[in-house]
Amino acid sequence: MFRKITLKNIENLLAFLTLFTDTEAQLYNIETEPLTLDPYCYSKEFNKFITSVYQENFVIDFDWPAWQNEAERLVANPELLIVADILTLQKLLTTHIRKERFCSGHLAAMIKNGHFLAIFHRLQAIHAALMLEKSDNHGKRNMMKQMSVFQGDITQLPVDAIVNAAKNSLLGGGGVDGAIHRAAGPELLDECRQLHGCATGEAKITQGYKLKAKWVIHTVGPVWRGGNQGEDEMLARCYRNSLTLAEQYQIKTIAFPAISTGVYGFPLERASKIAIAEVNKFLNSHHSIEQVIxxxxxQSAYDCYIKGVQEVVES
Structure with missing residues (x-):
């Protein structure tokens, strides 16, 4: 049975977010002595969170056996939560914390693999959208729908295109570049060889092959050299050229990594502001792309981008 969720319910549950973002938090222990059927011992703070899940109407009655396959799919693919509604989150939280369905070791697994954190991230996005609904600002609501932030594996996102932060050779490398090539399979490298490289700030497109995305847009970000070598403009061009290419290929949904913020050393906050500003400018002047992720x-990058998107939406 559906139970109505209010803004206050969401805010009260979000108060526990730091439990899952604090890397030093010890939410459970495994007691090996004495021997017991349930060796998992959870912290007082985590048990308060479980109590709050019940108190804030997130535990509901529904046909769980009929939904079990969907629950398993969402656990295996947390990136799908980016479009989950409140009812789906209620079902997931109910699924995880009902003791008659799992031993308490299941909760430990959901903490360790970041699934609770993924649920909280989606709750944050829903909360922001509800706040905009409350403000009755149509333009801001549209912008929140068009720009979103996700923490996780870009190779698993079900979007039309993902952007690869590539090297000039386009022949693969470390970080997100290597992850995309591994997930797409060797055919991606074969096609990239035919492109004969890519200049910094430019973008080229290939098929996605084994990826969930149909297309991969490869762009080469600048190496940070102190900020006086045109790095800002080069990074901005990465986003502009990628979005222009996406429009040419009638791509509706596209996901960007934090270009140049890894081994290329571009300061995260500075890079995120450039990324968000360029995407915002493009979305305001073009209407072909429906969603940019x-x-x-x-976690630090996620927090930085969330803050940046909210600042742009509220300005």
């Missing part, structure tokens, strides 16, 4: 690997 900024994909972050680390």
């Amino acid at each position: 900024f994909v972050c690997f680390s």
